[in-house]
Amino acid sequence: MTRLSRHFLLADGLYVLILFWVVRAEFRPHPWFVGMFLVLALLFRVGLGGTNLEEEYNPLLFAFWSWVRDPLANAYLALAQANGTPEPAGLVRLGRLKRRGRALVGLYRLPPGESFTSLREKERELASALGENLQITQTAWPGCVEIARFPALPRNVSLRDALPAFKQNTEGLSWCLGEGVQGPVLAPLRQYPHLLIAGATGGGKTNALKVIAETLKFQRPDATVVIADLKGGYDYKPLLDTVDEVIRDLPRLHAWMQTLVTTLAEREQEAWERGTTCFTPCVTLIDEFATITSTANSKVDKETAEIAKAILMMVNTILQKGRSLGLHLVIATQRPDADTIPGTLRANMDALLTFHVTTQVQSAVVLGPGHNEAFELPPIPGRALVSLGGQLEHVQMHLWR
Incomplete structure (x- = not known):
C-alpha cells in the first residue's frame, strides 16, 4: 500500500469514527472532542488536495518534518566540528524543501566566512557524511545557494528498470550508460557516436x-550490432540470439x-x-582492445602484426568518418594507457564510461590530466563514471539479466 493510500484511509477513517460515535445513542462525545477530530481530518484532506500523485507524499506532513529536522544542516555542523571549528555557524534553510524529480531541493543561507566556492570544495565530504549525492548551485541572491539532495546510488540495478526510459526517450537510438541519481543515463548516438x-x-x-548491446537491439531491432572479443568470446555466448555476430579472432575482425x-x-x-545521412545504425563493440595494439607492436609474428596494424588504421577511419554515416564504435579496454589509447583515438571518442582503474595515470588517460576520479571510485562492481561533453556523473551500471 502506498503512502498516499494510507493517508486517504486515515482521513476517511477519522470521519467514519466520528460518525460512529455520534450515531450511537449511549455515547455522547464532548463537542470539543468531535471538533478536534474534524480539524485533524480536514488537515489531512487539505494536505491530500496538494499531494503529488507521482511522488506520493503529503505536503503538510513533509513540510512539518523538514522544518523539525534538516539532515543537511546537521551534517554540515558535524563536519565543521570534526574539522576543529569550536562553535560553527550552520547552514540556514530559507523556506521548505521542494521535490524536483528524484531530488529534494532547498535554498540555504551560507554562514559567515563560507562562500559558494568553499562550500563546493566540501561537497564530497558533505555527501559522504549525509549518505546522499549533492548538487550545489549558485543563486542570484547574495550569500545563498541552492542545494539538491539526490538519493544514493543503489548497488544493484536491474536492466528491466531502464527499459521504460527508452520508451519515453525522444532522442533516438541511445547508449545506456547506467543508472544515475536522476534515473537512467542515456546518450544519443547522433550526439555521441563513439564510446x-x-x-x-x-x-x-x-x-x-x-x-549496451542488448539495449541497442531493444531500441532498434533493425540495427546491426556486432561484438568482437579476442579472448574467445565465451562471455558473450548468451547474446548470440540477440546480436548479429560475435567475432572471436583477429582475422575475422579484420574482414569485418x-x-x-x-x-x-x-x-x-x-x-x-x-x-541524406539517414542510414541504418551499425554498431561494433570491441572488447580487449589492448590485444590489438599489443599485437600490432609485436615483433614475433609479423604477419599477425600487420593484420592488427591494418585493423587499427580502419578503426581510426571509422572513428573519424563514420560518425555522421551511422557507423559507430565501442572500444573497451582493461589497460587504458597511452599505448592502448593513442591521443588520436582518444580525441575521437565522444562518450566515456570508466569503472575503477588501478592507477592515477590510467585515470588521467581516460578522463584527462589532473582527473583522478576513476582511480578514487569505490570498489563496487558496476560503479562507474560517465563523461559526456566533459561533465562527470556517477552511475551504477545495470545488471544484464
Missing part, C-alpha cells in the same frame, strides 16, 4: 558491453572492419548523391 569503456578486471566492463570501410565509402557516395 570508450575502461576499467580493471571485475569492475563491470563486460556486463556493460552486454547491457574491411566490410565497414567499404560500407563507409558506399554511404559517403550515397550521401553525396541523395543529400
Whole structure:
C-alpha cells in the first residue's frame, strides 16, 4: 500500500469514527472532542488536495518534518566540528524543501566566512557524511545557494528498470550508460557516436558491453550490432540470439572492419548523391582492445602484426568518418594507457564510461590530466563514471539479466 493510500484511509477513517460515535445513542462525545477530530481530518484532506500523485507524499506532513529536522544542516555542523571549528555557524534553510524529480531541493543561507566556492570544495565530504549525492548551485541572491539532495546510488540495478526510459526517450537510438541519481543515463548516438569503456578486471566492463548491446537491439531491432572479443568470446555466448555476430579472432575482425570501410565509402557516395545521412545504425563493440595494439607492436609474428596494424588504421577511419554515416564504435579496454589509447583515438571518442582503474595515470588517460576520479571510485562492481561533453556523473551500471 502506498503512502498516499494510507493517508486517504486515515482521513476517511477519522470521519467514519466520528460518525460512529455520534450515531450511537449511549455515547455522547464532548463537542470539543468531535471538533478536534474534524480539524485533524480536514488537515489531512487539505494536505491530500496538494499531494503529488507521482511522488506520493503529503505536503503538510513533509513540510512539518523538514522544518523539525534538516539532515543537511546537521551534517554540515558535524563536519565543521570534526574539522576543529569550536562553535560553527550552520547552514540556514530559507523556506521548505521542494521535490524536483528524484531530488529534494532547498535554498540555504551560507554562514559567515563560507562562500559558494568553499562550500563546493566540501561537497564530497558533505555527501559522504549525509549518505546522499549533492548538487550545489549558485543563486542570484547574495550569500545563498541552492542545494539538491539526490538519493544514493543503489548497488544493484536491474536492466528491466531502464527499459521504460527508452520508451519515453525522444532522442533516438541511445547508449545506456547506467543508472544515475536522476534515473537512467542515456546518450544519443547522433550526439555521441563513439564510446570508450575502461576499467580493471571485475569492475563491470563486460556486463556493460552486454547491457549496451542488448539495449541497442531493444531500441532498434533493425540495427546491426556486432561484438568482437579476442579472448574467445565465451562471455558473450548468451547474446548470440540477440546480436548479429560475435567475432572471436583477429582475422575475422579484420574482414569485418574491411566490410565497414567499404560500407563507409558506399554511404559517403550515397550521401553525396541523395543529400541524406539517414542510414541504418551499425554498431561494433570491441572488447580487449589492448590485444590489438599489443599485437600490432609485436615483433614475433609479423604477419599477425600487420593484420592488427591494418585493423587499427580502419578503426581510426571509422572513428573519424563514420560518425555522421551511422557507423559507430565501442572500444573497451582493461589497460587504458597511452599505448592502448593513442591521443588520436582518444580525441575521437565522444562518450566515456570508466569503472575503477588501478592507477592515477590510467585515470588521467581516460578522463584527462589532473582527473583522478576513476582511480578514487569505490570498489563496487558496476560503479562507474560517465563523461559526456566533459561533465562527470556517477552511475551504477545495470545488471544484464
